[in-house]
Amino acid sequence: DTAVSQTPKYLVTQMGNDKSIKCEQNLGHDTMYWYKQDSKKFLKIMFSYNNKELIINETVPNRFSPKSPDKAHLNLHINSLELGDSAVYFCASSPPVTVSFRNTQYFGPGTRLTVL
Amino acid sequence: GESVGLHLPTLSVQEGDNSIINCAYSNSASDYFIWYKQESGKGPQFIIDIRSNMDKRQGQRVTVLLNKTVKHLSLQIAATQPGDSAVYFCAENIGAGTALIFGKGTTLSVSS
Numbered sequence: 183d184t185a186v187s188q189t190p191k192y193l194v195t196q197m198g199n200d201k202s203i204k205c206e207q208n209l210g211h212d213t214m215y216w217y218k219q220d221s222k223k224f225l226k227i228m229f230s231y232n233n234k235e236l237i238i239n240e241t242v243p244n245r246f247s248p249k250s251p252d253k254a255h256l257n258l259h260i261n262s263l264e265l266g267d268s269a270v271y272f273c274a275s276s277p278p279v280t281v282s283f284r285n286t287q288y289f290g291p292g293t294r295l296t297v298l
Numbered sequence: 299g300e301s302v303g304l305h306l307p308t309l310s311v312q313e314g315d316n317s318i319i320n321c322a323y324s325n326s327a328s329d330y331f332i333w334y335k336q337e338s339g340k341g342p343q344f345i346i347d348i349r350s351n352m353d354k355r356q357g358q359r360v361t362v363l364l365n366k367t368v369k370h371l372s373l374q375i376a377a378t379q380p381g382d383s384a385v386y387f388c389a390e391n392i393g394a395g396t397a398l399i400f401g402k403g404t405t406l407s408v409s410s
Contacts, residue, residue, distance in 0.1 A: 186341075215397065223336075225342070225387065227397035230396075238397055240397075272341050274341075284330060284347055284349070285391045285398070286332060286347060287332075290341050291339075291340055291341050
């Protein structure tokens with residue numbers, strides 16, 4: 183009954199590999215996000231999807247490609263992994279704007295990516 | 299670019315004390331603010347929020363104060379407990395569906 187879930191929780195891989203992180207929410211939200219948290223705990227938005235459509239795409243290398251098969255899922259695929267990609271990646275979701283003025287975002291448990 | 303920041307990276311208190319965590323924001327267009335708590339190994343957890351048309355909002359043991367004149371936000375935790383030990387982030391938002399802009403976080407340590 184986890185609201186926002188991510189898999190895997192830990193991901194250790196070699197430089198140059200391609201990997202994916204999956205996210206699912208069962209809250210009925212229509213907007214989902216990917217954030218990156220660096221070693222200093224700073225959280226920064228990467229992408230946002232609303233009803234499967236990309237609405238936010240921050241300055242992120244094009245090696246990162248989000249995919250939303252439906253509005254309950256937002257996956258993150260990373261090509262040609264680099265050392266600097268090591269971080270914790272958080273998925274989040276928020277309710278429809280017609281439901282709540284407030285853009286309260288609910289976060290998943292995070293995926294710790296380590297690139298060796 | 300504009301961002302939300304916290305004044306102190308760490309705060310240490312004794313159990314039972316009241317804690318105050320501060321945050322300064324710079325985007326005057328922000329109209330919604332949230333405080334999140336992040337425990338080790340977990341994702342940010344919603345604590346309390348406030349809209350820009352309010353100055354104060356209270357929850358259970360927590361109070362958020364918003365001073366739009368000086369663009370300052372604070373989180374007050376009453377009777378701080380060891381379980382309150384975590385990193386606290388403030389975040390600002392300019393509209394539903396847009397990204398939250400997070401501050402750098404304050405690590406709260408509560409000793410018994």
